[in-house]
Amino acid sequence: MTENLTADLDALARELDAAHVFHSWSAQGSPPQLVVASGRGTKVWDHSGREYLDFSSQLVNVNIGHQHPAVVSAIREQAELLATIGPPTVNLARGEAARRITDRAPEGMNKVFFTNGGADANENAIRMARLHTGRDKVLSTYRSYHGNTGAAIVSTGDWRRIPNEFARGHVHFFGPFLYRSEFWATTPEEESERALRHLRRVIEAEGPSTIAAVLLETVPGTAGVLVPPPGYLAGVRELCDRHGILLILDEVMCGFGRTGRWFAFDGYDVKPDLISFAKGVNSGYVPVGGVVISDEIAADFDEQVFPGGLTYSGHPLAMASIVGALDAMESEGIVDHARRVGAEAIAPALTELAEKHAVIGEVRGEGVFWALDLVADPETREPLPAAEVGRIKGAIVERGLLPFVAENRIHVVPPCVVTAEEVEQATAIYDEVLGTVAV
Known part of the structure; x- marks a missing residue:
């Protein structure tokens, strides 16, 4: 292309964007350049x-x-074979994608519910936790982001929750963050111990029998890459087990290589009941997310209908992109x-x-x-x-x-x-x- 033509294309892109595109989390009067x-x-x-x-x-x-050529090729090949099919069908690409994810999950987590992204992954993980436990409340931290749908945005701890508080049954607590400690801690060990005591008191004050799940980003990302201190996640797991509360780990941002591990929680002494994922599972080439489900929770819905679904759940192009991405990440x-x-x-x-x-x-x-x-x-x-x-x-x-x-x-x-x-x-x-x- 000539220099003038390429400059014109950049200008046209900005013109069309300013005229017709409504951007997320933005004042629309200052469009991106x-x-x-x-x-x-x-x-x-x-x-x-x-x-x-x-x-x-x-x-x-x-x-x-x-x-990445392997992911682009996988999408192209699937598009030529079958571009779309509804979720009630059996499709090989869907099964192959689920198997590759569960192969990297902890033992006893063999089922995947596919969604369109991370927000509705957390939405459905919360739904599963409530149905499994028969309880309503979900506990999550103030320094967190879980997505921009009903329950996911109210689980979120930052400012974006406040104009969107329409969902029920959400309680927030402070997670560990030694540099800006809420607990006057001076060492990682103190921060872990005091943060766990704080969570224990919140559970006791809210009533353990009312709490379905604790929802945590394994490593909170948007809040500032808050690597958990020693013993914290294991301590949360112990509190959950003591009171029959499920542990949902949100691996949407920190999963699939971001921490140098397939799942971020692989670096900590913890096994969740539900894992939400998206982003890195296929590097965003096609919108996709999902929930990895423990066998015990999945068994609830062997005879009982799961009251959730999406038109594009397990979309074949997304599934192919997962297979292409995870295979390339493994082989390379x-x-x-x-x-x-x-x-x-x-x-x-x-x-x-x-x-x-x-x-x-x-x-x-x-x-x-x-x-x-x-x-x-x-x-x-x-x-x-x-x-x-x-x-x-x-x-x-x-x-x-x-x-x-x-x-x-x-x-x-x-x-x-x-x-x-x-x-x-x-x-x-x-x-x-x-x-x-x-x-």
Whole structure:
């Protein structure tokens, strides 16, 4: 294409977007300006060919990278064979996708209910928990995000819950976060112990016999990549077992390679009753999510009808994309690579940045799942103001790097296929921009 034509395509894309597209979580009077026309691996381009290194993985979901040929090929082949079929049918692609997921799940979890994304995965996990226990309440943390549908958004702990509180039976509690502890803790062990005591008291105060489930992100993502302290998840499991409460682990963002493990909970001494997933299971190439169900809960519906379903549950194109993605991740060692690049490249690079720039209050994460907590004052840990964070984000994008920014944090969340050289390139941009911040 000529330079003028490609520039015209970028302008046309912006014009059509501003005129006709209604964006999520946005004031519509300020439409986005970044145009993305194509991508490959860790990079994307606009129509004029300007390149960006994607350290957001879009919405922390493109784990395998953009346009992986194995996933694209799997979708294409399925489209030529059968583009769509209803969920009441038996379809080989659906069974193959479910088997690949349950093969990586804990023993005794052999069934998958497929959804269109992570929000309705959590919605249906909550429905299953209520039906299995005969109880109503769901406990979740304030620092959490579980999706934008009825029960999922009310389970969410951040500001997005407040204008959407239409669902019943939801109670929130504080999870562990040592850097901004609600419990006056000074060590990870103290934070774990005190957070568990707090949860125990909430359970007692709410009435254990009224609580169907505790819903937790294994590693809270949008809230700031809050790696749980030692013993916390095992302690939650013990509290649930003591009171007949189910444990739902939300692996929508942290699953399928993001932490350097197939499931994030594989790194902790815990087994959930239900697992919600989406995003990384097929890197978002086709909308899909689901719930991995324990055999005990699945047995409830052998004779009783499960009162939930979606027109596109188990859609064959989505199923093919799961098979293509998980097979490629296995054969190419992508999950192990995410663990290694996190430990050997990302962790040391971000630690060095924090030592250099006082604006970085804390670095935390694992695998390709990290956050820089930006502060106005390192002593008080006062978060950096939103306006300054916005300026930082703009300066990073101007330099050809796509960041994931939430509140006062830069989330360093590249695809699992990122190289050490690309980590170095991104770190140089963070370094340059953060060097302009006066703290």
